[in-house]
Amino acid sequence: MPLYAALLYTPDLDWSAPEQADDMKQYRAFHDEAGDHIRGGNALRPTSTATVVRVVGARGGEVVVSDGPYAETKEVLSGFYLLECADLDEAITVAAKIPSAWQGAVEVRPVLPLDGE
Amino acid sequence: MTEAPPLGGPAPREGGSPSAEARLAETVRIEGARILATLVRTVGALELAEDAVQEATIAALRDWPVSGVPDNPRAWLTVASRRKAVDIIRREGLRAGKEREGTELVDLNAPEPAEGAVHDDQLRLIFTCCHPALALEARVALALRTLCGLSVEETAAALLTSEAAMAKRLTRTRQKIAQASIPYRVPSAAELPGRLAAVCAVLHSLYTSGHTRLSGERLMDVDVCAEAIRLARLLARLLPGAPEPAALLALLLLTEARRPARMNAAGEVVLLADQDRTLWDTAKIAEGLALLEMSLERTAGVADLYQLQAALAAQHAVAATSADTDWAEMVRLYDLLLSVQPANGAAALGRAVAVAEAEGPAAGLAALDLLTERDQRRQAVRAELLGRLGRFDEAIAAMRLSLDAALPDPEREHRVRRIARWSSGRV
Numbered sequence A: 001m002p003l004y005a006a007l008l009y010t011p012d013l014d015w016s017a018p019e020q021a022d023d024m025k026q027y028r029a030f031h032d033e034a035g036d037h038i039r040g041g042n043a044l045r046p047t048s049t050a051t052v053v054r055v056v057g058a059r060g061g062e063v064v065v066s067d068g069p070y071a072e073t074k075e076v077l078s079g080f081y082l083l084e085c086a087d088l089d090e091a092i093t094v095a096a097k098i099p100s101a102w103q104g105a106v107e108v109r110p111v112l113p114l115d116g117e
Numbered sequence B: 001m002t003e004a005p006p007l008g009g010p011a012p013r014e015g016g017s018p019s020a021e022a023r024l025a026e027t028v029r030i031e032g033a034r035i036l037a038t039l040v041r042t043v044g045a046l047e048l049a050e051d052a053v054q055e056a057t058i059a060a061l062r063d064w065p066v067s068g069v070p071d072n073p074r075a076w077l078t079v080a081s082r083r084k085a086v087d088i089i090r091r092e093g094l095r096a097g098k099e100r101e102g103t104e105l106v107d108l109n110a111p112e113p114a115e116g117a118v119h120d121d122q123l124r125l126i127f128t129c130c131h132p133a134l135a136l137e138a139r140v141a142l143a144l145r146t147l148c149g150l151s152v153e154e155t156a157a158a159l160l161t162s163e164a165a166m167a168k169r170l171t172r173t174r175q176k177i178a179q180a181s182i183p184y185r186v187p188s189a190a191e192l193p194g195r196l197a198a199v200c201a202v203l204h205s206l207y208t209s210g211h212t213r214l215s216g217e218r219l220m221d222v223d224v225c226a227e228a229i230r231l232a233r234l235l236a237r238l239l240p241g242a243p244e245p246a247a248l249l250a251l252l253l254l255t256e257a258r259r260p261a262r263m264n265a266a267g268e269v270v271l272l273a274d275q276d277r278t279l280w281d282t283a284k285i286a287e288g289l290a291l292l293e294m295s296l297e298r299t300a301g302v303a304d305l306y307q308l309q310a311a312l313a314a315q316h317a318v319a320a321t322s323a324d325t326d327w328a329e330m331v332r333l334y335d336l337l338l339s340v341q342p343a344n345g346a347a348a349l350g351r352a353v354a355v356a357e358a359e360g361p362a363a364g365l366a367a368l369d370l371l372t373e374r375d376q377r378r379q380a381v382r383a384e385l386l387g388r389l390g391r392f393d394e395a396i397a398a399m400r401l402s403l404d405a406a407l408p409d410p411e412r413e414h415r416v417r418r419i420a421r422w423s424s425g426r427v
Helices: A018-034 A088-095 B020-043 B046-067 B073-091 B098-105 B115-129 B136-147 B152-158 B163-179 B192-211 B224-238 B243-256 B282-298 B305-318 B327-340 B345-359 B361-369 B376-388 B392-402 B409-423
Strands: A003-010 A038-043 A052-055 A063-066 A076-084 A105-110
Touching (some): A003 A088, A018 A038, A076 A088, A088 A105, B020 B046, B020 B073, B020 B115, B046 B073, B046 B163, B115 B136, B115 B192, B115 B224, B136 B152, B136 B163, B136 B192, B136 B224, B152 B163, B192 B224, B192 B243, B224 B243, B243 B282, B243 B305, B282 B305, B305 B327, B345 B361, B345 B376, B361 B376, B376 B409, B392 B409
Antiparallel strands (some): A003 A076, A003 A105, A052 A063
8 A cells, every 4th residue: 555654744843842732632542543544653853953964065075064944934844654545535534634734734745665666 | 658649639620610520530539538537447547548548549530531430439449449558558568567467457358338337437537637636737737638638739729838848747747646646536425525626626727718818819729618518517417416516517508608799700809798699509598597506406505606606607698688687686696706715806806897887887996996906807897997987098098007918819909999999089
């Protein structure tokens, strides 16, 4: 069955903060409901903890490290799931149950298999 | 795979009835689109099925004029398409997987599928090509190419883009369908309303793109409006009793019914108020009104987008003259439409026109001035209302502004004539 990455875009937040407790309850409900489809995933720490790495030019070039380009962004990538679904319609049905679908947006992307099919 | 060269499109029509070749080409095209729906299910890949059907239709258009049309053209095309599919699979030496399995699935001697199975296949293909995960413009292009069976060249011409750009857009769209696993399936009852809305938006957009060309000449090889109506008819037949497709078909028929009167013999635009209403197609009006009534009965009075627009078109259709139109009812319907679709600029403009007819040009101008949109259509309406108030200098200035945009030639000429009239002080 195809694999989809469900990328969660929400306002920048700290999932571990006490005020996220209600949210986490909603996510646990989602895990119970969609457990058959979830093949992986994690919440991410807030973008204030992010580090952006670029290599200038080509492999072996200068490594440029900076904090994220997030200053102006209202919604940021704050977590992801790996979902196994029969087709896009099923993936959309599952993604619509992820709380960030109503707190922000969920981007569903087909996963390119590493072994190249 | 690359797109096969566009062959066998309908011959250019010049005024009169289409030639025998054009009629044959149209039959082959429509039968091809019907066969495609089943072949997609059999081979499991849209592009492969499209190529196979295209090769079969090209062969038909090459051979039939010489050897004569076979007794059962549909059966001929079905077998030819299956054979071409097998040929393509072998020729491409195919990547492992789905398409190789397809070889065994393509049974050259299988009987023709039953009518019911074909309907299911057609509905599946419509929902796949009009999936809301695809951009509206991609859906519209794919509908013309796949559901109407137009060549890439014709699809490009119909949507006013280059053949190369259209080929690229179609390839990307098919890739998304394959890579994101957009299913070939009729959506479940729970999904149906949203998915049906995506299909109806495609057909409506298709019709509109044919009806209001942004620029260029009016003569076209492909009648996009007729194609949109054909698909709307197919959808309404495949989902009998569903209110939304019925309302959409009603809207398209009621609009199309007025088309013969939109231009006079000299190719000049004729405004609705001045149209010769005896030219309106009464059969289409009757069918549209009946469909609208059926649709409204089934939604128990809560009108949706297409029902409201069809109801507006119906108001025109049943009025003997422009003066007989129930303009107050038109304003009420526009208000309802705008409550469902606040960003619908055309509806806001239509409302201002209806207000002008119901309460006078000054009231219409006041309604117009509340609109934020400043496009050429608004400028043209504003000019007309100013002209009616005798404010000719302002009318001329507004109409000149409206000419800055890209316009179809007859529309541009109409506006230039209006300016000339106001300049000479005649109304």
